Amino acid sequence: MLRGRKKSIFADKKAIKTYLWFFEFCFEGTKKESLKWLGLAIIESFVFVSQLFITKALLNSLLCFLNDDASKEILYWFGFFVLILTGEFILDLLVKKTIFTLKKQQGLYLKSALVEAAKNYPLEKFTAEFSNNTAWLFDNSESLTYTTTEIAHDGLFYLLVFLGLVLLWPASLRYILFSLLGLTVVLIFLPVNIKNAANKPKNYFLKLLLEPNQLNKTNVKGEYLLEKHRKTYWQSCKAEDIYLLQTGFLSILQEMIFLGFSLSLLFGGRSFTTLSLGDIFIFIKTVTIGYNLVIKAKANKKTAQFSKLFLTQLQEMLEQAKISKETEEGDMVIKQISEQIGLEVKNLNYFYDNKSVLNEINFKIKPGEKVAIIGAKGSRKTTLIKNLLGIYKPQTGTISLGGIPTYQLTLAQRTKYVAVLLRPAKYPLSIKENITFQATPKDDKAWELVTNKLNPLVKNLPEGLETILTQNTIKEFKLTNALLAKLWQSIILARLLYRQTPIVVCDEPQNLNPDFWQHFPSLFKTKTVLWFSESAASGLFFDRVLLLKAGRIVEVGTYEKLVKLGGEYATLLKAQGGKM
């Protein structure tokens, strides 16, 4: 568990560059509020030093009083003490307000940059790990940006307090230096890094347990899952406990060394007998400042080490997204596409990690033709869709839309000719916005077509197509599960219809309502349809069926022909309990 000494983050030049870049990035976004906070550091340090010396004077005058040296000084100092306490209180409120606003502003600035970057970032680079890191950056945007400004603020504060103390009470220099020496002892001689053995966070357990897809199994499998994750959960908890204990004991050890170091000064110093009560008060405060500095330095060092990877990703994201955006904009000017389009796939091969994923795929779809590509789970349907849409670039072979390879098409060109339904999401927006992805529908004709189909479903909702389907709306208007499912399905299909594109590519949604197939011919009358499905029975509604198996097209023909053939398609249909 205990590992040896690690390379200091200060020796990592690349990391230092990243931190400096991030500091500049944060400061640029919230210059005004950051400067205000830095300005407050000056006032804070002034008030702090004043409070130290006023308290010292008050304590010393109290001691004089004890020695029967009656003096009115004590009253003056008490008055100053009350004043400085009030001043400190007001300043504290101001600091709290400034910090909160700064945190929020910086968080908003970083999140805006992240949204812009994610929007333009190449999808093929958006792996699961990359996605988790981006989620982390979103969640921790406020604390990350705040830490960078906090370091600048604290640095200024401690520097000014140090100067104030040395100028007003030169003897304090000794204590400060001694405290700093203690700090160095703690930081240099105990830099043991403890490895956190909890690899899988506990939330993983929650996600697995409550994830509908995981639980949508038989009870036997479910019980097995529970048992399996129970072990993972408690192992993770145990590892976290050990980590907490180890780091906790190490912190206590560091604190004790620091405390012992500081107190030895008090008893070992020759001048102890000459120190007044006020001097000792300042000594304690100085040591406290030193200790706080240790704690903050440790916390910031930990944050810096931990966030290094994320900051590097952020920097890369912002730069890459900028390049992608420029390329996309550049392409839009150059390329033009003809209105006469057909989809053709020739000798398509796609490899992943040197393994063949798609193998010699060939097919041609005529305008207006409706083709179903049927394949069981793992048959590489999604990879084929992503190749067809130009998200993945095929290693060999071509996919062309109107004679132009799809990966060469810009996003705008692609969306003009192809509407795609692939793992559709339910957005927390109004029904209208869920369909159009526009604040106001721009295509009146298409919108009329869509509303005619949807109006009967939404007639009972008070705001009609403007309704936002949240949990509250569902409760309030007592929407049944069946109605809700039907509504969402209609919304998702309306997304396709509203686009008015000549080609439709669709990955069949789960639990498709049987009513849908009755309306299918009228809905997609003139369109070229490429329908991906796991259900072999769906092939019945299409002009042609292509059976995909392990990345290869194994059978091609009409539904009737393939059923008669009695080959793999017929076997799949039978296995799924479909009609023969």
Add this chain to the structure above:
Amino acid sequence: MNDLKRIRKLPFLIRELLQTAPLTGVLILFTALLKAGCYLGLIYFLQSFIEILCAKDTFSLLGIAISLIILFFLFSLTSLMLNIFTKLASDALTYKFSTNMAKKNLDSSSIDSKEDLIEEYQRRIEALTRDITLVVLGLQALCNTLAIGFYLFYLFPLAVCILFSGVLLNMVPTKSKSSTTKEQPRKTERVNKLTALFYSPDSLLEIKLFAAGDFFQQKWYHFEETLFKAEIKANEEDLFFKGQGDILALLTYLVSLVVMGYYFFQDKLTFGSIIAIGISGRLLQKEAIEALRTYFYLFRFLNMPSKHLSES
């Protein structure tokens, strides 16, 4: 008053904790009391330290200093143990509630349609960790308040009365929940859902395929900015009310200092007692206010779906 009514939900959490992990619950209470004892010991030895310092007795001072170091060590140790026990308790409760929820879902045939409901429960179970931590923090603050309170009462009863009146006065300037605060959780949830679109490869893919990036970006910014403004406003209101309360508490503290000064000049209080009361008086106020605020904050948000979470 509404906050006080919510405190009635405290037994639910304590009952669940004691049923699920009784030993951990008892250990939490024991460690909290021990920590409060260490706190008290630190104040007592500080008082003795000052008294001896006035007498310039270096030898005794060394003994006191060593005692202070030992107490400080014990204090840090109890803090660490309390953290560990709190974590154990939250682990046990999270496991129990998650398993119960999962079992309920396993028995149900229509999982897909309950996706939103499950998400909500998941969020609540995750919030449990926060609630348990808050309960322990509140319990700790309460133990500290009682320990310091009893000691101060022994030293100077009048000071305790004045300081506690400050705690009560601190609670007077409360605000009724404004519409901005009421709407906040819903707004936050909506923003979180929209934000999630930008880090999920699936939703990013759909956004790209529909060329809807600009639309979602504008929507996200609109909601995020609205939430940002609401949070700034709520924070300002909160600081204003808290500030008023804190001024009243500070005033009573200053009054107690004046009263102590009077008794000191009358030779009815020692110098060490004055320092001890001066330091621990403010601590007492802070701890008591902390305990009350923690419980008020906790029960403002605690709305456990006990029926669904606890049934096994």
